[in-house]
Amino acid sequence: DDYDAARTARDWDDATWILTSSFIIFTMQSGFGMLESGCVSHKNEVNIMMKNVADVIFGGISYWMLGYGFSFGTDPGTNGFCGLGKFFLDPADDASMGTEYSRFVFQASFATTATTIVSGALAERVRFTSYLVFSFFNTFIYCFPAHWIWAESGWLRKLGVVDVAGDGPVHVVGGVSALIAAIMIKPRKGRFTSEDHHEMESPVGAILGLFILWWSWLAFNCGSTFGISGGKWKVASRAATNTLMAANSGGIVAFLSSYVVYRNFHVRYVINGVLGALVGITACCAVTSVKESLAIGGLAALFVLLADAAMIRLKIDDPVSAFAVHGVGGTWGLLATGLFAHKDTVARIFNDNNGLVAGGGFYLLGIQALAAGSIALWTASIVIVLYKIIDLTIGLRLSPSEEESGADFIEHNVNHRHLHTKRRKSTTVSTTPLTTAAATTTTTAALPPRTV
Amino acid sequence: DDYDAARTARDWDDATWILTSSFIIFTMQSGFGMLESGCVSHKNEVNIMMKNVADVIFGGISYWMLGYGFSFGTDPGTNGFCGLGKFFLDPADDASMGTEYSRFVFQASFATTATTIVSGALAERVRFTSYLVFSFFNTFIYCFPAHWIWAESGWLRKLGVVDVAGDGPVHVVGGVSALIAAIMIKPRKGRFTSEDHHEMESPVGAILGLFILWWSWLAFNCGSTFGISGGKWKVASRAATNTLMAANSGGIVAFLSSYVVYRNFHVRYVINGVLGALVGITACCAVTSVKESLAIGGLAALFVLLADAAMIRLKIDDPVSAFAVHGVGGTWGLLATGLFAHKDTVARIFNDNNGLVAGGGFYLLGIQALAAGSIALWTASIVIVLYKIIDLTIGLRLSPSEEESGADFIEHNVNHRHLHTKRRKSTTVSTTPLTTAAATTTTTAALPPRTV
């Protein structure tokens, strides 16, 4: 009876941690929204916010329907590849509902984040209805790797993989998906030409987005102890410190790199460096030392910045560097865990092996590489098929004239030229950029008047 | 002694939950501010942020003076209609101060939210000093229904009303107050004419506001278990899941509705649909199933969108759809609880009756309808008198020329024409919109120069 009482108090202490973390993790959607809308031109800034709204809504519903069950179902038939059961989750049982609901909320915050990563790579040229379909189905790219790594029966988990807060299922999945998307949809009109005018048009918004992501990453990584009782509060505290210090290290690398290249401190460098370091520390935040975290974060920033430069040289147009930050950062994070992880002797939930540097030999590194490779391969295969089907049915990309007018106007009837249009009436000299004026006027005629 | 120790640990576990939730709930003010300033024209965007500041300050002080006592006082004389005591709250007693202070913080976060809802309906035309007076007195519209529903002696609570997180005292009060306000103050100049240029001028800000509200709503609904110990963590987890899924359902309805009506995805539809669903699930978030939450959220979005269209047809000018979202959504939330609520067998704090669908007959539905009706009637009566008095003394509305110049300039000396004014000097052709130039110039002369 005494044991039962203590057990119960532990339950609610853990639930407090899990729910509070989840609430903060959901603010990542605001962060991605501001970051991405800040990185694109004004004529597409509303569109990309709407995509982030759609990610939560359509990704959330498919995750509830099937995704959660494929990841964490435990019905007969559950195997190393996927779970079964808990579909259309609706636990009525008073005893188990607390655990089930709180786990669902936490996992849903992860699942919708994975989807959001891709929206940046498709920015300024994807058809919105296509994106809605993608939001719904992306869950199924995410939920199987999540099973492999986090479910007790997952094949990678059984091999001893370590991925504390999801470099595999969240970042490698999101990043590789972004790469394939960027290649398939082709660059924005005029991008990589001498006429290229694409740039980050709201840097203040983008940095606000960076900040929101930064703080919510603390909850993302620390919440991944999935409880606070026992020794979990200790590794959660370690995860917080390591996350902070890795980001600082990545930030220093970014500031220095930008200065070396440009004699200047570019916003994009700093954003990518800090985010890359945060992604890099995600897999082993709770099971490594502070000094190793500094190395992991600094190297993550370096790899991410190099990858971003390579993407530009290869003329793959990824407007918010989604592949560099999440794909490269996530892969490095998984491998770095193979190098720097220590046995988890405190909470005993994460890791039974030492990494290479800690004297554990090549075993863990091999498993981590296997995880990165298999998840990347899985993602690429599904995404190619999914996007091909979307392209052949709905059509993946806006028409050139629609792209010229901007998705805000085409998809959401938001007319940023509003003030200029009114102003034009009161002057004899047009002050509207010539490039968009014609397209805007034409398209307006084809649409019903806005009533609200 | 052992019992005492456990009792004490429960107290601080509950306090952690209550305080953390309160801190997140206060971020709703940021959400409403960004949403509302995004929905209005640039010349009124600062004014509406300042109103949200005023809501916390003036609403907070009157709630502390009298509101909290009328809601939760327990001195002799306390009755079904109102509490007495705890006015000018300042508990010095070491034993009770923890409970009293933490409850005050939580309730104050609710009270100031109720006030904020109204600011949108009055946007772009209310006199700021009138609004300050309203902020102060709105507390007294809120605090009595809060007593009826949440205090142990409240008449609706004694009848068995269920309103987990305040669809009655927060949303019906706020929404009905917004409706009366919008009718009494009349439409903005030019609104509902062919010359109408009012539109959402900062949609990115408005969607950021939606996001902030969305995540803080999780704390709003889950924090309303008012503790985490015992079975409360289970119903809090359920409340989180239901809140998320209802919002997703409402979002899907909004995306589809907008597409059906416009072949387009309007920002206003999506914002109203998601917020409407969040309001709709507020009353029974902790005591219904996930599938029923999906129904509640989807129907809430539908009702809210229809109500918003009706308001436009009736030419009642509610710039941010405050009545549709909060008034209609809140009423539906109370009624939906009468339909879908289940007995609370886990935490045993919310509900002793089953709703109609769960086989409990019409009793609960009747009580819920009584709550909605009596709160709406109470609110309407007081608001009409309050606004009439304000109108006859200070004056409710800006003069036509003040409205033309914009409240930012008139009330806060913020001149958005700044850049255009400077630019005009360097050109021979005026690029300033003709409509505001004259008014601005005139009014500038009448004001002291800005020194800071």
Next chain:
Amino acid sequence: DDYDAARTARDWDDATWILTSSFIIFTMQSGFGMLESGCVSHKNEVNIMMKNVADVIFGGISYWMLGYGFSFGTDPGTNGFCGLGKFFLDPADDASMGTEYSRFVFQASFATTATTIVSGALAERVRFTSYLVFSFFNTFIYCFPAHWIWAESGWLRKLGVVDVAGDGPVHVVGGVSALIAAIMIKPRKGRFTSEDHHEMESPVGAILGLFILWWSWLAFNCGSTFGISGGKWKVASRAATNTLMAANSGGIVAFLSSYVVYRNFHVRYVINGVLGALVGITACCAVTSVKESLAIGGLAALFVLLADAAMIRLKIDDPVSAFAVHGVGGTWGLLATGLFAHKDTVARIFNDNNGLVAGGGFYLLGIQALAAGSIALWTASIVIVLYKIIDLTIGLRLSPSEEESGADFIEHNVNHRHLHTKRRKSTTVSTTPLTTAAATTTTTAALPPRTV
């Protein structure tokens, strides 16, 4: 054994509180960023956000290297002036790591906040590389006063000083540093002349910043109980109430003052009044009554507004009122504690003496004055030397033509004239402000083309 189990549960309950508070405190960086970027002209808005990024990164790394050890080290040699040990913090010991890591995260969130305060005073004219150096070294201005006040061996703590959430180490340090910085770097070009065009160019962003700071201040003050177990949850709840009510009182004073002076509600008055009150209540939030908090907050706002007016009269250019809010507010906060503090009979962690008004005589007031004076003197001495060295080596200030072009363009290659430049091509009349056109064109030629 039973005692051990309870002891452990306390540990993780406290860790939950400390970590959650820290996560929210870090959002203050977003608040300062938005507030400051809103207060300056558009051509410097990105620059000031980047400074806030740099504060976390460079301030965080120096705090980890040496700052934390100087504040909280306990190795032999530790004395009243500074701690020794815990440098390059990396606790490997399973038993102590939880406490050490969680304390580091909490303290790091404080340390980086202290640095951020100064960025506003240097706005629109400081060289970015100089600021990076300052960010790194500012930690050493902060960490010694933090030892004096919070470490068990600190000389002020031994005398009985009371500073719950850091009016001394955070606000007096930040504010005095801002004052010296503003005096040494001299006013912005054209400031305090008839040609002065400096004003708050994004008031909506500034108010969003105020909101973010306001809510995170709750975690700042309440988290400073540094735990929730025992009686700590009671004083944390009291701290939350007092923080809210002091801010409300300060807000009312600000609204009234602005109306008396301008017949208008100035954004800067309201921001400074609310923030000043929040600073004012910081030192004694947990150990005073609500009514006294109202007095402290209201007087804080008054002193801050008067100090800000005095700074303008003295022609000391502090663009975001950093000295007035933090320096004056922080000093008042320390003194107010000497007046209004009560013995902490509940948590028994903060205060053994009554203040003057509570009948404790002049002892506590004397100690508080000593704390304010010694911290101000310490800060001023170090800052003068540090800035003089930076000025003589890197150079503190941008050149006049760089300042004219704006730091966004000079330091970060962000060209806000982008749209105007394009527009110019399509018209025969220039619409670009003459003041910046020449400088921009000249400087563009000297820089490498932007590739991303």
